[in-house]
Amino acid sequence: MTVGTTMRGVVIKGGRRIAVQEYMVPVPRAGQVLLEMQASGLCGSDLRAIYRPENPKSEGAEGYRGVIAGHEPCGRIAAIGPDVSPEWIVNDRVVVYHIHGCGSCRECRAGRFISCHSETGREAYGWQRDGGHSDYILASATDLVRLLEPLSYIDGSVIACGLGTAYAATLRAQITGLDTVLVTGMGPVGLGAALLAEKEGAKVLGLEVDPVRRKAAEELGIQTLDGSSPTIKDTIAKLTDGYGPSVAIDCSGHAGARLTCLEVAREWARVVFVGEGGSVTFDVSPLVIHKSLTIYGSWVCSISQMEDLVEKLVRWKLFPQKVVSHVFSVEEAEKAYALFDSGNSGKVVIASPSEAKRWHEESH
Incomplete structure (x- = not known):
């Protein structure tokens, strides 16, 4: 990856319309990491609040700001910005907790970023900040959950919201x-x-x-x-x-x-x-x-509960990708959303070529 490299990202236009657009690969700033995306799930809330409405709302917790979609990201760290804890290194496998909180309120200090009520500090990936339906994503290091072996990236994308x-x-x-x-x-x-x-x-x-x-x-x-x-x-x-x-x-x-x-x-x-x-x-x-x-x-687990869930899945040898029925590429996002919207599928995931290949080999 070099400066000036471009990437693809999926934008939901409302009225069941999808666009795949080209972006510059972002550079991580202080406290951020750049992830090379490996898997990003589709969620029913995306259908209900963004994909189906002709004019998705732009305000509130479910307000969509026209960013790159996908709030169930999982990938590997490709680059690290300044002031990131040394516990994170390049090539670490991580799940992104899909709500970034202000970090200061009572709920954030308890790890319940989903309940952050800050009007300016709370942002959801795929809703108010760029999400995972892309080749790369910027994530705050405070939103990362380590993906333990032998869980796959697709396992991680299921954990990121649905299983959490x-x-x-x-x-x-x-x-x-x-x-x-x-x-x-x-x-x-x-x-x-x-x-x-x-x-x-x-x-x-x-x-x-x-x-x-x-x-x-x-x-x-x-x-x-x-x-x-x-x-x-x-x-x-x-x-x-x-x-x-x-x-x-x-x-x-x-x-x-x-x-x-x-x-x-x-x-x-x-x-x-x-x-x-x-x-x-x-x-x-x-x-x-x-x-x-x-x-x-009950809404969404806290980030500490998500960490506990990852640990339990490894101990139980329970691999969440078993609920996934279809895997698509970024270019096939329109087909992925149409299928998921039809109700004739299990979990649908957008994945990198290597992760899609692995899933197809293991599932078939």
Whole structure:
């Protein structure tokens, strides 16, 4: 890489339009590193908030400023700017925690950059600062999480948001081997939540209306029920010895699935809402008060939780790339987004030629 080298980057135009544009490779400033991108996942929030709307909003946490897209970056350090801790060296493999916080507020000091409320200091990669759908990305060294061997770069891109989100939900629910866990919505986040709950020793049931996603979950060994069945509540009761699940996690964002979580959960159960968007209406007394349910909202894990997750995945020998169904190049970004938007896929990732080749060889 030399001064003046150009790179490609993907910009989301709204209205389901994608552009691949040319940029100069940036030079890291103080506290920054330049990463050679190896994998960058697509996320449902990109579809909902940027890709589908004709005019994506430009303000707030989900405001898109026309930057290079992709908030699930994973790569290797190619260059290091001044004032970066010596713990980071060239060729280190890293995941980028996708929110850069102000670093000064109470939430940032606890590692919860996602909850930073600074109007000027909080920026999300792929939303307000350049993201990972490119050949290179500038990242603040404070946002890096070390990618341990033998996890792959595609594993890292799944960890960067989707699996990190699922992990936060399992932590909120305090899942143990004593639990029976229902996960509604078997997209990438739901698959991750189910796989993590199983590793914690819980019995897991999935719920999904889409037959393609149901099949994908079953292929991963997750017992998955048809959410459109008129007898689904009776089936869940039968599979949980008449008690219902002790934990229910909704990853779909759909009102019906959220209501099902509340209805089938046993007394004193924990219910976690993870799926974005939509609403739900329910009768509070019989479903929540009289059953003594605890309802949690869960967004994204903290950076320290992400570090813990990486360590656990290595110990568990759980490789998140198993939820990935398709890998594309930067030039194929339009095709990647169209496929992901169709719902006929698992996790979709944009990757470097070498990482794509490795994934195809291992997956086929």
